[in-house]
Amino acid sequence: MSIQRQPTRPVSIGNITIGDGNPIAAQSMTATKTQNIEATAAQAEALRERGAGVVRIAVDSDKDAAALAEIRQRTTANLAVDLQENFRLAELVAPHVDKIRYNPGHLYHHQRDKPWQDKVKFIVDQAAKHDCAIRIGVNCGSVDPAKKEKYDAKDSITPMLESAIEHCELVDSLGFTRFVVSLKDSNPTKVVDVNRRFAQQRPDVPLHLGVTEAGMPPDGIIKTRIAFEQLIGHGIGDTVRVSLTLPNDRKPEEIDAGRGIIEDIYAGRVRSVVKFQEQGLNIISCPSCSRVENEAFIDLAASVKEMTQYAAEYDLTIAVMGCRVNGPGETDDADLGLWCGPAKVNLKRGPEPLGAFGYDEILPKLKQELDALIAQQT
């Protein structure tokens, strides 16, 4: 298939360049504890060997940042870090990585009196000083609250888009152009919509594509493929990640999935795209990362999928998330949401918290709630 790519700027990340017609890079993220240096370096290497253009690592503390310096010595992967709420960590991580990802919606938690523009400038200064690229990563579960307030709650796309555009303008105005943007949602249709709108407004900015919490293979791969076909097939997208819920030793399958989808699109092996999951049970689950506090999460995600088979025909969404950092926000749009803590699993129905339950108690409780929702639909 001949694809006319968007005329995006070239952005170098370690030893690869994305954008400007360069091959689309597949990325993944380590899910080991970052402070477990040996395991994290081994996973970064395994991902690189499988063909990962960039490997992302979550860094939430000074100790994680110190571990990163060691990990850098043990892998030749192009490394990116995922900064969550603590923007100041940019200073500690920038010397050791090739790209820094920040989330505009997370710049409000630390130093609340400091304007977000100053925080972005701090991150940009660190990136420029240490030869790093930046990703402005907007996520449906953590959109800038000021943007969300302006729009009807049913329109989740426009606040994401506006936030991304605003950050691009600020970063450009600081004279820094070595950045990419991502706009992720767990709904492939929304991913297509928001990325197309962004590409129309900023055709020059490279895009990193992904469907968040796509879930377990094969469903997670299918969900992602649907979005990527509609974007890459139209020339949109310079890097990708297929976020799958997988145990650590199978994490490189994310790279296989990403590369496989790209190859298929270029070979014209595309499915005719139907509207995805407009009907029927939709299970979403996060790909896990170093923030998972109980590895029972992976088995729980599989058990939820299995246990809920009986409800396949009902138009409901169940979200299963691995941690307490992003779990509460990322489950907002689900009919039933679960997120894992060290010993308990939190459950909510829509926005209403239902409490925390032991790992051995959660499935019957979930079933009870699911049955109640089904009863409402019948």
Ligand code: SF4
């Ligand atoms: S929900 Fe938590 S554990 Fe899952 S990928 Fe996101 S940050 Fe990591």
